[in-house]
Amino acid sequence: MANFYNPSSLSLHEEISKDEKRGYFLKDRFEQDNELVFDVEENTNLDLTLVDFSSQDVNVHILANLKRNSSVNIQVASLCSQKYQKHFQVDVIHVQGDSLSRTKMAGINAGEGKLFFLGNSTIVNGAHRSDTRQEGKITNLNPLAKSEVSPSLLIKENDVKASHGAAVGAYNESELFYLMSRGLSLEESKKLITYGSLLPIIESLGDEKLVEEAKNSMGELSL
Amino acid sequence: MENLIIENVSCQAEGNEILTSCSLEVNKGDCVALLGPNGHGKSTLLNVLMGNPRYEVTSGSISLDGEDLLSMSVDERSKKGLFMGFQNPPDVPGVVSMDFFRAMINAHQDKPVSLIKFYKETTQAYKRVDLNEEMASRHLNEGYSGGEKKRNEILQMLLLKPKLALLDEIDSGLDVDALSLIASIINTMKEEGTTFIIVSHYDRLYQLVHVNKTAVIVNGKVALQGDGELANRIAKEGYSFLEKEYNIKIAKNEKKANDVSIGSCAVKQVIKPEQK
Numbered sequence: 001m002a003n004f005y006n007p008s009s010l011s012l013h014e015e016i017s018k019d020e021k022r023g024y025f026l027k028d029r030f031e032q033d034n035e036l037v038f039d040v041e042e043n044t045n046l047d048l049t050l051v052d053f054s055s056q057d058v059n060v061h062i063l064a065n066l067k068r069n070s071s072v073n074i075q076v077a078s079l080c081s082q083k084y085q086k087h088f089q090v091d092v093i094h095v096q097g098d099s100l101s102r103t104k105m106a107g108i109n110a111g112e113g114k115l116f117f118l119g120n121s122t123i124v125n126g127a128h129r130s131d132t133r134q135e136g137k138i139t140n141l142n143p144l145a146k147s148e149v150s151p152s153l154l155i156k157e158n159d160v161k162a163s164h165g166a167a168v169g170a171y172n173e174s175e176l177f178y179l180m181s182r183g184l185s186l187e188e189s190k191k192l193i194t195y196g197s198l199l200p201i202i203e204s205l206g207d208e209k210l211v212e213e214a215k216n217s218m219g220e221l222s223l
Numbered sequence: 224m225e226n227l228i229i230e231n232v233s234c235q236a237e238g239n240e241i242l243t244s245c246s247l248e249v250n251k252g253d254c255v256a257l258l259g260p261n262g263h264g265k266s267t268l269l270n271v272l273m274g275n276p277r278y279e280v281t282s283g284s285i286s287l288d289g290e291d292l293l294s295m296s297v298d299e300r301s302k303k304g305l306f307m308g309f310q311n312p313p314d315v316p317g318v319v320s321m322d323f324f325r326a327m328i329n330a331h332q333d334k335p336v337s338l339i340k341f342y343k344e345t346t347q348a349y350k351r352v353d354l355n356e357e358m359a360s361r362h363l364n365e366g367y368s369g370g371e372k373k374r375n376e377i378l379q380m381l382l383l384k385p386k387l388a389l390l391d392e393i394d395s396g397l398d399v400d401a402l403s404l405i406a407s408i409i410n411t412m413k414e415e416g417t418t419f420i421i422v423s424h425y426d427r428l429y430q431l432v433h434v435n436k437t438a439v440i441v442n443g444k445v446a447l448q449g450d451g452e453l454a455n456r457i458a459k460e461g462y463s464f465l466e467k468e469y470n471i472k473i474a475k476n477e478k479k480a481n482d483v484s485i486g487s488c489a490v491k492q493v494i495k496p497e498q499k
Contacts, residue, residue: 106317173276174313179323180297181273181307182379183330192326196317196362 003205010034010060021047023205026054035061040070042096049204050088052078053217058086066092066099066130076105077201079217080115080145090119090134094160097128105136106197109145110221116147122154123162130157135165139197141221194218224304224386224418225288226250227272232283233443234271241267243443244283249387249436254413255420256429256454259440260462260473265422266310268440269389272420273307274300287387302331304386308376308393310422315363320375321345323363324382331383348381353404369396377405380412388412390421394428406431426458439465446471 003023009031010024016038040046044067052058064072072092080086092101105117117136134151149166171190179189195218202214227249234242242264249255259265271278272285274297285292287303295303315323324345329335336344349356352374364372373393380388390409394402409419409432423429429451437453438445441462447453447469456464465471 172313175315177273177275177277177297178309178313178315179318181301181309182323182327182383183298183301184326185298185330186296188326188330192318192323193315196315196319198317200317200362 003207003210005210006030010036013037013039015039015041016044016046017041019045023049023207024051025205025207025210026050026052026058028054028056030054030056032057033059035063037063037065038072039065040067040072040099042067042069044070046070046072048072049075049201050077051198051202051205051210051214052076052086052088053214055081055084057084058088060088062088062090064092064101066094066096066101068096069098070096071100072102074101074103075201075204076103076107076117077198078105078107078115079198079214079221080107080109080111080113081221082111082113084111084113086113087116088118089116092119092121092132092134094121094123094127094130094132097126097130099127099130101130101132103132103134103151104201105149105151106201107136107138107147108141108194108198108218108221109138109147110141112142112144114146114148117149117151117166119150120152120154121162121164123157123160125156127157128159131161133163133165137167137197138169139194140168140170141194191218194221224251227292227387227418228284228286229268229272230284230286232268232271232280232285234267234278234280236267236278240281241278241443242271245440245444246283247438247445247448249418249420251418252413252416253418253420253436254409254432254434256434256437256451257420257422257440258437258454258457263473264440264443266391269307269391269420269422272300272389273297273305298330301383306380306383306385306388308373308380308388308390310391310393310395312364312372312376314365314367316365318363319359320361320363321359324359324379327379328382344382348378351381351408352378353401354378370398370401373397373405374401377408381408384412384415385417387418387420390419390423392422392424394423394425402428403431426455429454429458441465441471442474 005025006027011034074090076088090103107115109115119134121132121134123130136149136151138147147168149168151164153162153164155162176189202211229247231244232242257265354374434451434454437449439447
């Protein structure tokens with residue numbers, strides 16, 4: 001997997017013609033506005049993971065154009081603290097048929113800032129048998145946090161599969177009760193759920209040091 | 224655990240009173256069948272015992288070995304030896320089962336469990352509930368079938384060795400073999416000193432675990448108590464004899480529709496009469 005640790009800029013437009021796994025870990029001082037565009041060629045898979053633990057405003061737009069029999073798996077994990085404004089938009093366009101896309105965004109809004117997960121999955125007319133899913137979840141740790149998750153589907157073909165899911169809010173009470181009923185304190189339970197929402201995405205970078213760094217950042221959160 | 228005394232407990236959830244002056248005494252070694260028509264308070268009583276914050280206890284008291292259970296947090300109750308097997312265990316995405324089990328065991332002891340002991344105990348527990356050990360690396364309850372979730376609850380009970388186990392419809396969704404397996408685990412744990420309160424709609428489990436006490440909850444209170452035979456009678460005759468023989472009238476349970484329910488893609492609103 002090609003990992004890019006704290007790149008200064010994310011803006012690029014690339015053609016993906018062979019299977020590729022790529023990860024970005026954003027920590028600090030990179031350009032605020034970034035656009036990543038990928039043209040995924042036929043019979044090709046792109047696995048893209050973006051982890052944001054930066055202390056700054058962020059605006060990232062990811063666009064993947066999928067050709068026949070190609071696939072893309074996009075994962076975004078973000079920790080938003082203080083009063084930062086973070087805006088992630090992931091758009092996937094199924095330009096041709098038999099293409100597959102999975103988009104998963106997970107975030108923690110720990111401060112008084114704004115965290116937005118937006119995205120459109122578009123299946124164009126003629127892109128038969130395409131399959132898309134967009135999902136996003138943000139846990140607000142602060143009552144003043146403002147978050148929005150809006151995964152949209154723009155479907156112009158009948159013979160396709162498309163689904164989306166979104167969740168925003170404080171901790172899930174039934175999950176907390178379940179964990180506490182096994183003896184874990186409220187804080188331990190919140191920590192497990194908080195780690196659990198982001199760690200699977202971070203772990204997919206396959207880099208122990210980055211996982212530790214992320215854990216340390218999350219360990220400093222006031223739950 | 225020596226005894227659990229529930230005295231005149233009333234509770235409500237979202238403004239609706241569910242338990243009304245509910246009383247029950249459970250002693251060490253009891254295996255109690257908690258029965259009653261749907262929606263009359265069986266699961267609520269178990270949730271109140273475990274401390275589910277959804278339910279607000281408005282009056283009454285509950286003591287466990289003389290200690291005030293209601294003043295304890297949920298995790299404190301667990302550390303006192305209570306365990307609840309959930310009717311619908313929630314999925315907890317991102318929390319790996321193995322990590323959770325270890326945290327759960329460590330929460331119940333002063334020193335962290337050694338890796339070897341933990342591995343040995345979890346391996347044995349997975350075998351006993353007949354679940355694939357590889358599920359330990361999966362997220363907690365996520366993607367599990369109904370039967371797998373129930374086995375996973377029993378697995379956690381085995382790992383925690385509780386003094387008082389509250390099992391809420393633990394047999395629903397289980398096939399005959401799985402039911403026998405879980406009954407045999409309950410029987411073994413009974414011999415080892417665990418006390419049980421079991422909610423089920425089927426007499427099969429009650430027969431397999433030989434309940435010694437039956438408590439029937441009607442209209443939010445324990446309306447009738449008896450030995451294990453009472454559970455057998457209810458299985459054969461239903462609840463109709465309660466009114467004829469004991470003058471216990473069963474109120475109809477009519478659930479009100481929520482004013483607003485949110486679907487995955489749209490907001491549905493119930494039209495109130497005045498809006499028509």
